[in-house]
Amino acid sequence: MKVFIAGLGTETNSFSPIPTGRLSFEESFVSRKATSIRPNMFSAPLHEWRNATEQRGWELIESFAAFAQPAGPTVREVYEEYRDEILKDLAASQPDIALISMHGAMAADGYDDCEGDLLKCARQVLGAKQTVIGVELDPHCHLTQDMLENADLIVAYKEYPHTDSPDRARDLFVLAADTAEGKIRPVMRDYDCRMLTMYHTPNQPVRGFVDEMQQREGQGGVLSLSLAHGFPWGDVERVGTRMLAICDDNAHQASAVAEEFGRKLWGLREALAVEWPDIPAAISQVETFVPNGKPLVLADFADNAGGGAPSDSTFVLAEVLQRNVKEIALGVFWDPLLVKTCLDVGEGATLQARLGGKVGVMSGQPIDLTVTVRAIKHKMTQLMGKTTMLMGTGVLLEADGVYLVLSDIRTQTFHPSAFTDLGLDLSALKAVVVKSSQHFYAGFEAIASEIIYIKGPGAITPDYTIIPFSKRDDRYWPKVEDPFSSV
Numbered sequence: 001m002k003v004f005i006a007g008l009g010t011e012t013n014s015f016s017p018i019p020t021g022r023l024s025f026e027e028s029f030v031s032r033k034a035t036s037i038r039p040n041m042f043s044a045p046l047h048e049w050r051n052a053t054e055q056r057g058w059e060l061i062e063s064f065a066a067f068a069q070p071a072g073p074t075v076r077e078v079y080e081e082y083r084d085e086i087l088k089d090l091a092a093s094q095p096d097i098a099l100i101s102m103h104g105a106m107a108a109d110g111y112d113d114c115e116g117d118l119l120k121c122a123r124q125v126l127g128a129k130q131t132v133i134g135v136e137l138d139p140h141c142h143l144t145q146d147m148l149e150n151a152d153l154i155v156a157y158k159e160y161p162h163t164d165s166p167d168r169a170r171d172l173f174v175l176a177a178d179t180a181e182g183k184i185r186p187v188m189r190d191y192d193c194r195m196l197t198m199y200h201t202p203n204q205p206v207r208g209f210v211d212e213m214q215q216r217e218g219q220g221g222v223l224s225l226s227l228a229h230g231f232p233w234g235d236v237e238r239v240g241t242r243m244l245a246i247c248d249d250n251a252h253q254a255s256a257v258a259e260e261f262g263r264k265l266w267g268l269r270e271a272l273a274v275e276w277p278d279i280p281a282a283i284s285q286v287e288t289f290v291p292n293g294k295p296l297v298l299a300d301f302a303d304n305a306g307g308g309a310p311s312d313s314t315f316v317l318a319e320v321l322q323r324n325v326k327e328i329a330l331g332v333f334w335d336p337l338l339v340k341t342c343l344d345v346g347e348g349a350t351l352q353a354r355l356g357g358k359v360g361v362m363s364g365q366p367i368d369l370t371v372t373v374r375a376i377k378h379k380m381t382q383l384m385g386k387t388t389m390l391m392g393t394g395v396l397l398e399a400d401g402v403y404l405v406l407s408d409i410r411t412q413t414f415h416p417s418a419f420t421d422l423g424l425d426l427s428a429l430k431a432v433v434v435k436s437s438q439h440f441y442a443g444f445e446a447i448a449s450e451i452i453y454i455k456g457p458g459a460i461t462p463d464y465t466i467i468p469f470s471k472r473d474d475r476y477w478p479k480v481e482d483p484f485s486s487v
Contacts, residue, residue, distance in 0.1 A: 001056070001058040001059070001096045001097065001177075001180060001181075002058065002059045002061065002093065002094075002095040002096050002097070003049065003053045003058050003059065003060055003061065003095060003096070003097045003098075003099065004061045004063060004089070004090060004093055004095035004097065004098040004099070004131075005035075005046050005049045005050065005053075005060070005061070005062055005063065005098075005099050005100075005101075006046075006062075006063035006064055006065055006086045006089070006090075006098075006099075006100050006101075007034065007042060007043060007045070007046055007064075007065035007066070007067065007100060007101035007102065008064070008065070008066055008067070008082055008083065008086060008100070008102055008106075008114075008118065009042055009066075009067050009068075009101065009102040009103035009104075009106050009115075009138075010024075010025075010067060010068040010069070010070055010071070010074060010103060010106050011070035011103050011105045011106070011138065011140060011231055011234075011306070011307070011308065012070070012071075012072065012073055012074065012105055012106055012107040012108075012231075012234055012308070013070060013071065013072060013231075013233040013234065013307060013308025013309070013459060013460065014072070014073065014107065014233060014234055014235035014236075015072075015233055015235070015308075015459065015467075015468070016070075016071050016072040016233075016308035016309065016310075016459055017072065017310070017359055017360040017362060017459075018071035018072050018308070018310060018359065018410075019071065019072045019073065019074075019075060020068050020071045020072060020073065020074040020075065020078075021074070021075045021078055022075070022078050024068040024069060024071060025066045025067065025068040025078065025082075027068075027069070027409060028067050028068050028069050028390070029042070029043060029065065029066060029067045029068075030065075030066040031043075031064075031065055031066075032062070032063070032064055032065075033062065034046045034047075034062070034065040035047050035050045035062060038388050039166075039387050039388065040067070040384070040387050040388055040389055040390070041162055041165050041384050041385070041387045041389065042065075042067040042101055042103070042165070043065060043067070043101070043387075044165045044166045044169065044386070044387045045099070045101040045136045045165055045166065045168075045169035045172075046062070046065060046101060047166070048166050048169035048170050048173065049099050049169060049173055050062065052170065052173045052174075052177075053173075056177070061089065061093045061095060063085070063086050063089040063090070064082065064085045064086050064089065065101070066082050067103075069305055069306075069409075069410050069411065070305065070306055070307055070308040071308050071410075072308065073107050073108055073109055074106065074107070074108035074109070074114070075108070075109060076108050076109035076110050076111070078108075079106075079108035079109075079111060079114055080108075083114070083117070083118050083121065086100075086118065086122075087118075087121055087122060087125050090122055090125055090126065091125040091126070094126065094129050094131070095131055096131060096132065096180050097131065097132045097134065097176045097177065097180050098122065098126075098131050098132070098133045098134070099134045099135075099136070099172065099173065099176060100118070100119075100122075100133070100134070100135050100136075101135075101136050101169075102114075102115045102118070102135055102136070102137055103115070103137065103138045103140075103141060104137035104138055104139075104140070104141020104142060104143070104147075104156070104228070104231075105138070105140055105141050105142050105230075105231035105234045105236075107234065107236060112236045112237070112471070113142065113144045113146055113147070113236065113238075115135070115137070115141075115144070115146075115147055116144045116145070116146025116147045116150070117146065119133065119135065119146060119147055119150035119151050120146050120149075120150050122150065123150045132152050132153070132176050132179045132180045133150065133151045133152050133153070134151065134152060134153040134154075134155070134172045134173075134175065134176040135147070135151045135153065135154045135155070135172075136155050136156070136157075136165070136168055136169055136172050137154060137155070137156045137157075137226075137228070138156065138157060138162060139156040139157050139158070139160060139162075139199075139226070139227060139228055139229045140229050140230065140231040141156060141228050141229075141230070141231065142228075142230060142231065142234060142236050142238045142239055142240075143190055143228040143238065143242040143244060144238045145238075148188055148190060151188075152176070152179060152186055152188075153172060153175050153176055153179065153186055153188070153224070153246060154188060154226065154244060154246075155168050155171055155172040155175070155224055155226055156168070156226035156227070156228055156244070158201065158210050158213065158214065158226070158227070159201045159210070160198075160199060160200060160201045160206075160229070160438055161201075161202075161384070161385070161438050161439040161440070161441050161442045162384070162385070162439065163384070163385030163386070163442050164385065165385070165387065166385075166386060166387070171224065175223060175224060175246070184223060184248045184249070185248060185249040186223055186224075186246045186247070186248065186249075187246065187247055187248075187249060187250060187251045187254050188244060188245070188246050188254060189244075189245055189247075189251060189254035189255040189258050190228070190242045190243060190244045190245075190258055191242060191243045191245075191255075191258035191259045191261075191262035192240065192242055192262070193240070193241040193242060193243060193262045193265050193266060194240065194241075194266075194475060194476050194477060194483040194484060195240065195241040195265065195266065195269060195476060195477045195483075196230055196232050196239070196240050196241060196464045196476045196477070196478075196479070197232075197241075197269075197272050197273070197464055197477075197478065198229070198272075198437070198438070198462065199227065199229050199241075199272070200438055200441070202441060202442075202445070204271075205268045205271045205272070206268075206272075209227075209261075209264065209265060209268065210227070212261075212264075213225040213226075213227065213261065216257070221247050221248045221249075221250055221253055222245065222246075222247055222253075222257055223246045223247060223248055224244075224245075224246040225243075225244065225245055225246075225257070225261060226243075226244040227241070227243055227244075227261075227265070228241065228242040228243070228244060229241055230242070231307075232460075232464050232467055233307060233308060233459070233460050233467065235468075235469055235470055235471055236471055236472070237471045237472050238472070239469065239471075239472055240472070240476055241265070242262075243258045243259075243261045243262035243265065244258060245257040245258035245261070266477075269477055269478075273478060274453075275455075276301075276452075276453045276454060276455040276462065277452065277454065277455065278454070278455050278456060279315055279316055279319045279454055279456045280319060282298055282316075282452055282454045283316075283319050283320060283323060283325060285452060286298070286325055286328060286430055286431040287323065287325060289430055289431065289449070291327070291428075291429075291430050292449060293427050294427065294447060294448060294449035295426055295427070295429045295430055295431050295432050295447070295448065295449060296430065296431040296432070296448065296449055296450050296451075296452060297431070297432050297434060297440070297444045297447075297448040297449075297450070297451045297452070298316075298431060298432070298433045298434070298451075298452045298453075298454055299433075299434055299436055299437065299438075299440065299451065299452070299453045299454060300313070300315075300316050300330075300433055300434065300435045300436070300454055300456065300458075301436075301437045301453055301454055301455070301456070301458075301460070301461075301462050302315075302454075302455075302456050302457060302458025302459065302460050302461045302462065303315075303316075303435045303456075303458045303459065303460075304412050304435060304436050304437040304460055305334065305410045305411050305412045305435065306411075306412040306436065306437065306439060307437055307459065307460040308459055308460065309362065309435075309458055309459035309460050310334060310358075310359035310360070310362060310363050310410070310459060311332065311333065311334040311410050311411070311412065311435050312333055312334045312335055312356040312357065312358055312359055312363045313356060313357070313362065313363045313364045313435075313457075313458050313459075314355065314356040314357050314363065314364040314365060314366065314367050315364045315456050315457055315458065316330065316433055316454065316456065317330055317355070317356065317367055317402075317404075318364065318365070318367060320402060320433075321367070321369075321399075321402065325402070325430075325431075326400070326401030326402065326430075327401055327428070327429045327430045327431075328401075328402055328403070328429060328430055328431045328432070328433065329402075329403035329404070329405065329419055329424060329426070329429055329431075329432045329433070330402070330403070330404055330405070330432075330433040330435075331404060331405025331406070331407075331413060331418060331419065331433075331434070331435065332391065332394070332405050332406065332407050332411060332412070332413050332418050332434075332435055333355065333356055333404060333405065333406045333407070333435070334406075334407060334408075334409070334410040334411070335355060335356060335358065335406045335407075335408075336408040337358070338353055338354070338355060338395075338406055339393055339395050339406050339407065339408040340408070341353070342373045342376060342395045342397070342406070343376060343393070343395075345373060346373065346376070347373050347374070347375060347376055348372070348373060349372070349373050350370065350371070350372045350373075351370075351371060351373070352368065352369075352370055353368070353369050353370075353371045353397065354366045354367070354368050355367050355368075355369060355371075355397075355404065355406075362457070362458055362459040364457075369397075369399045370399065370400075371397040371398060371399045371404070372397065372398050372399075373395065373396075373397060374396040374397065374398050374403075374422070374423065374424075375394075375395070375396040375422040375423045375424075376393070376394070376395050376396075377393070377394050377421060377422055378392075378393050379392070379393075380392060380393065380394040380407070380417075380418070380421060381417075382411075382413075382414040382415040382417055382418050382443075383414065383415045383417065383443065384414045384415070384439060384442075385442060389411060389414055390409055390411065391407050391409060391411055391418060392407050392408045392409030392411075393407065393408045393409075394406065394407050394418065394421070394422055395407075395422075396419075396422035396423065396424060403419075403424055403429070405418055405419055405422060405424075412434075412435055412436040412437075412439060412440070413434035413435050413436045413440050414436070414439050414440060414443060415440070415443035415444075416432075416443055416444060416447055417443075419432065426447060427447070432444070432448075437460070437462075464476075464478060464479065465478055465479050
């Protein structure tokens with residue numbers, strides 16, 4: 001057996017002011033030897049596929065892999081160049097199995113569905129070769145018809161935060177191998193749940209839903225189940241939640257199981273409609289909190305770089321300063337200019353700093369502060385499950401009891417190490433504000449007295465009824481109460 005592995009992806013926020021170009025990919029990950037580099041969330045599957053291929057004594061073809069921090073649409077020529085590099089290798093190798101790690105919500109200039117386009121082109125270059133094409137996706141994907149028609153197998157991570165990308169890669173490899181060896185004949189069908197929201201898997205009711213999905217897999221011909229959450233800030237026709245079922249040689253069963261689980265999710269919708277505090281209300285909770293060795297952890301949801309936000313917004317910081325809150329840390333701010341200034345003056349220096357508010361209106365206004373540089377560290381990383389995410393050069397600033405973590409690489413806050421590796425003792429603080437939507441949860445849950453999600457302004461504000469879509473209709477919950485109605 002000949003196994004081909006590759007990767008290409010980013011999560012595209014159609015409303016982000018930051019374009020995704022060549023430098024965006026190169027800053028994150030571009031390689032033809034991805035399996036020789038320590039794995040991140042998107043490259044981890046390639047490591048798993050290499051190991052599984054070698055264990056079976058099969059031939060491995062490792063192709064191109066590139067991933068970029070989420071932002072606006074990818075520059076057309078960059079997408080086409082990267083896509084064509086993978087297609088060239090695919091055409092030359094004509095493998096028995098092709099496994100590709102992608103996001104599922106990547107768009108480029110002229111392409112609303114990069115994953116579907118790549119898969120469609122892959123089928124064309126393979127010609128008559130009956131290659132098994134398997135794809136691993138982030139659940140915040142747009143499950144499109146081109147993806148379903150041109151892949152044999154699609155498996156999405158089940159967890160949010162996405163701690164299970166290596167696990168799902170192993171699942172996908174076994175399914176692809178069994179397909180290539182004629183043991184199974186996978187058939188995929190999806191169901192439109194007509195919903196658009198966040199599904200936090202550590203908490204009920206989503207925890208139980210995911211557990212039930214996993215219990216059903218491998219039972220009575222059900223090969224795999226994936227919940228495609230959808231990425232709400234992608235302005236594409238198929239944005240929304242879809243349930244995917246893969247069954248063994250039974251399209252009717254796949255359709256029925258996808259609908260069964262989709263309807264179960266629909267029945268949970270009211271429990272998913274959680275009201276979060278706005279910024280003033282969240283900071284009021286900090287003011288009244290009595291320190292107990294575990295800080296409050298507040299999620300600045302709307303300024304999550306992992307959703308395409310700038311990660312330099314100042315809305316929460318402005319409230320903290322206006323109310324004179326102390327013993328609080330905020331980060332990670334993307335501010336390479338200020339990082340460079342701090343490198344110039346060095347640790348221990350005090351300076352007048354202008355922080356954040358640089359990218360656009362979604363960033364708020366820049367804030368001028370007198371700060372002391374408490375720590376600088378190069379080549380910082382953060383854990384995301386079992387994978388490693390780059391942070392670049394990190395800087396810890398203090399402004400009279402307010403601690404600020406900066407980096408020169410745009411990234412969300414994944415782990416307490418973003419603060420503690422710079423010498424900050426989080427147990428001594430009242431609160432930590434993390435620029436992240438949910439990926440912080442796995443790392444911060446154990447050290448938090450309570451986790452509070454903030455409903456505030458920014459590039460991915462969590463109000464799914466006001467997103468200005470231009471390419472899909474309004475028939476989704478919570479935009480309308482009954483999107484299944486024919487009225």
